[in-house]
Amino acid sequence: MTIFTTQISLLLLILLSITTFHKTVCSNHTLVRCNEKDRETLLTFKEGINDSFGMISSWSIEKDCCSWEGVYCDNITSRVTEIDLKGHTFHESVKLLKGEMNLYILELEFLSYLDLSFNEFDVIRIPSIQHNFTHSSNLLFLDLSFNYSPTLHMDNLQWLSSLSSLKYLNLGGVFGVDLHKVTNWFEVVTSLPSLLELQLSRCNLNNFPSVEFLNLSSIVSLDLSSNNFTFHLPDGFFNLTKDITYLDLAMNNIYGEIPSSLLNLPNLRQLDLSSNMLSGFIPLTLGNLSSLNLLSIGSNNFSGEISKLTFSKLSSLDSLDLSNSNFVFQFDLDWVPPFQLSYLSLSNTNQGPNFPSWIYTQKSLFDLRLWSSGILLVDRNKFTNLIERIRGVLFLSNNSISEDISNLTLSCSLLHLDHNNFTGGLPNISPMTNHVDVSFNSFSGSIPHSWKNLSELKELNLWSNRLSGEVLAHLSASNQLQFLNLGENEFSGTIPIKMSQNLYLVILRANKFEGTIPQQLFNLSYLFHLDLAHNKLSGSFPHCIYNLTNMVTFHFYSYYVNTIELFTKGQEYVYDVKPDRRTIDLSSNSLSGELPLELFHLVQVQTLNLSHNNFVGTIPKDIGCMKNMESLDLSSNKFYGEIPQTMSILTFLGYLNLSYNNFDGKIPIGTQLQSFNASSYIGNPKLCGAPLNNCTAEEESKNATQSTRNEDSESIRESLYLGMGVGFAVGFWGICGSLFLIRKWRHAYFQFINRVGDKLYVTLIVKLNRKDVAKSITQFCDPNKGDLQELNQTEDYVDSQLSCDNDEREPPLSFFY
Known part of the structure; x- marks a missing residue:
């Protein structure tokens, strides 16, 4: 009986649990079911969107809108309360919205959070002023920033006035909302009674209100950076609010001295006044801002001394930027700051000749930037301990540091030691390193074995050192590599078949590389700069189907900008890498054979240098397709035949060298080719015409006859091939078709x-x-x-x-x- 009772009890318990679970499931399903009015509002918003990346592909009438991507509903009321459609472009995962941003979505009466930032909307549809919203807004958070379309404009901000509950507003962004036509922006945002955080950076604002009209008593965070403000910083500016904790006015045209009212902000934690036109001395009372953890006042016109008194009470300071300044730094050698920094930038300041000793005391540095600071001498032990601790960014470029760091293992993600006097072997670096620039030093020896594991490496610049060995074999794991500059060293070996498909720049210039140029190098679709000059390469120019997309069709990519040596127009230039400059330089090798037609279909190439090789054959008329050509050097080869008439249409050509070949006939007549002096054509005994000696009557007749004969021959040959092809096709299908059918x-x-x-x-x-x-x-x-x-x-x-x-x-x- 007891066993039976127990079994019945257990069964009842199971049934009760199942019933409870079923009710819970059904109840939850009912609770999150989308409100019909909210659904219609969301679908109206969707109508104008170009969702080419499938970001809102789940927004269909077959599904409950509370289960749509980026849509969140209240569990009790079933009303939409949050929409998070922030775009992103992380690695291979891209999710962006394009098309129309319809602010009718603000009709969602229970909406408290809306994030549409980092997309590519190109139109904003703003509800009419007369329309207004039919309810009292509950919106607390609104972020429309960083929409990257240059056509995105907003003519008024009046629609904001009904968002009385708004606490956070962000309309900033590169290529984002352009508010330069909005004259009442300040009146509108200050009319929002609950607003605490205002982000209007990069909005092209240029009309800053007078201080007597400022009313920011409720604001605790204000970002007006990267606009076009030009005004004198008034003494009462920092009396606007006592509660402000974050103030960013960087990258404007603000002038004047820092007013004493700055000391009236006891809660200020982050202050950025960098990249303006501020002048005068830094008040010693700045040190009274004991809550400050970020101070950025670099890139201004300040003068005077900076000493330990300036920072005497800044014990919370975590980030300090004094770069691009004329301060006189007066720090005792034994000074130990009251703070521990994670970020420090003293770039382009006068710190030398000794490395600032107080920096050695900073045990938590993650990002150190000291380029162009006149540093010559370091305390070896303290210096090596310091740079080995840094995990983020280490910039020591453009100093005169002479040290052997071959025994170190550096763990920073960005390493820039270029333009110094470092000696010995290269240091070991972390597998997580992204960028390495140690160019213009005196490093020697081969590439360390640890460099074979650099799977995250995107940029490598070893230009102008004394390095040797087979470097390319060490980079087989670097599948993310985009920028490769190994020029002016003593590297040897062959160019491997397998290289990163993400490369957009390859410089192997002035080394000892040998063997042939692999065809795979011409299948790098992002490549726009190829320099293999001054090596021992041999064989013919690769004949293959080129996939150099960036040299055929212009594409804009956001590349990491760096400075390289560019050899063009017969001389050397230094310029920042930009995706609108296409270059191929294979000069001073032992390459031979004829040039493939595919080369002359790379119509975006601006610099082509094939000089000092053993190339043969004629120059095809297809060279006229390269209409962006600015510098062409085919000198010191074995080219023959006439210079094609199509070269005269290369209207951007600023440098031409066809000297020391076997060209014959008359130089084609055209403003472009006659603008060069005789040195561009010398060494071709059978070549005549301006700017060389005039052709004789016999040569003129011969050239005309030969030109006509070549054109006729080419026409006949094309007709013959066409006739043969058509005849073969007709005959073949006539016979085979008859056999098949009869x-x-x-x-x-x-x-x-x-x-x-x-x-x-x-x-x-x-x-x-x-x-x-x-x-x-x-x-x-x-x-x-x-x-x-x-x-x-x-x-x-x-x-x-x-x-x-x-x-x-x-x-x-x-x-x-």
């Missing part, structure tokens, strides 16, 4: 083929052994006949036997497939 013809054709084949076979055997074969055939075909006496009789007999073939014989149907 059964009787098909039988006759294969009977004929069989007879001819058998006859040829037997005749061959007969020729090899006349008597034996004759006798064998006779006995086999007609046993009653004796030996044949004459070969002709044998052949006649064979013919008669072949005519006995079965007329119905036909090849299998599979023959036609």
Whole structure:
């Protein structure tokens, strides 16, 4: 009985649990079901969107809108409360919205959070002022920033006035909302009674209100950076609010001195006044801002001294930027700051000749920027301990540091030691390193073994050192590599077939690389700068289907900008890498053979240098397709024939060198080709015409005749090939089509083929052994006949036997497939 009771109790418990679970599931399903009015509002918003990346592909009428991507509903009221459609472009994952941003979405009466930032909307539809919203807004958070379309404009902000509950507003962004036509922006945003955080950076604002009209008493975070404000910083500016914690006015045109009212902000934690035109001295009372954790006042016109008194009470300071300043830094050698920084920038300031000793005390540095600071001497032990601790960014470029750091293992993600005097071998670096620039130093030896594991490496610049060995074999794991500059070293070996498909710049100039140029190098679709000059490369120019998309069609990519040496127009330039500059330089090698036509279809190339090789052949007329060409050097090769007339249409050509070849005939007449002096054409004995000596009458006649003959020959050849192709196609399909469709013809054709084949076979055997074969055939075909006496009789007999073939014989149907 007890067992039975227990079983019944257990069964009831299970049933109760199932019932409860079912009710819970049903209840939850009911609770999150989308409100119909909200659904209609969301679908109206969707109508104008170009969702090419499938970001809101789940927004369909078949699904509950509370389950749509980026849509969140209240569990009790079932009303939409949050929409998060922030775009992103992380690695291979891209999610962006384009098209129309319809602010009718603000009709969602329970909406408290809306994020449409980092997309590519190109139109904003703003509800009319007369329309207004039909409810009292509950919106607390609104972020429309960083929409990257240059056509995105907003003519008014009046629609904001009804968002009385708004606490956070962000309309900033590069190529984002352009508010330069909005004259009342300040009146509108200050009318929002609950607003605490205002982000209007990069909005092209240029009309900053007078201080007497400022009313920011509720604001705790204000970002007006990167606009076009030009105004004097008034003394009462920092009296606007006592509660502000974040103030960013960087990258404007603000002038004047820092007013004393700055000291009236006891809660200020982050202050950025960098990249303006502020002047005067830094008040010592700045050190009274004890809550400050970020101070950025670099790139201004400040003067005077900076000493430990300036930072005496800034114990919370975490980030300090004094770069691009004329301060006189007066720090005692034994000074230990009251703070521990994670970020420090003293770039382009006068710190040298000794490395600032107080920086050695910073144990938490993640990002250190000290380029162009006049540093010559370091405390070796303290210096090595310091740079080995840094995990983020280490910029020591453009100093004169002479140290051997070959025994160190550096763990920073961005390493820039270029333009110094570092000696010895290269240091070991972390597998997580992204960018390495150690160019213009005196590093020697081979690439460390640890560099084989650099799977995250995107930029490598080793230009102008004394490095040697087979470097490219060490980079096989660097599949993310985009920028590769190994120029002016002593590297050797061959160019590997397998290289990163993300490369957009390859410089192997002035080394000892040998072997052929792999075809795979011309299948890098992002590549726009290729420099293999001054090596020992041999073989012919790769003949393959080029996939150099960036040299055929202009594409804009956001590349990491760096400075390289560019050799063009007969001289050396230094310029920042930009995706609108296309270069191919294979000069001073031992390359040979004719140039492929595919080369001249790279119409975006601006610099082409193939000089000092052994190339042969004529220059095809297709060179006229390269209409963006600015610098062309084919000198010191073995090219021959006439200079094609199409070269005269290269209107951007600023440098030309065709000297020391075997060109003949007259230089084509055209403003472009006659603008160069004789040095561009010398070393071609049979070449004439301006700017060289005039052609004789005989040469003129010969050139005209030869030109006409070449054109006629080419025309005849093209017509011949075309006729042959058409004739072959017609004949082939005429015969094959008839055989396939007409059964009787098909039988006759294969009977004929069989007879001819058998006859040829037997005749061959007969020729090899006349008597034996004759006798064998006779006995086999007609046993009653004796030996044949004459070969002709044998052949006649064979013919008669072949005519006995079965007329119905036909090849299998599979023959036609």
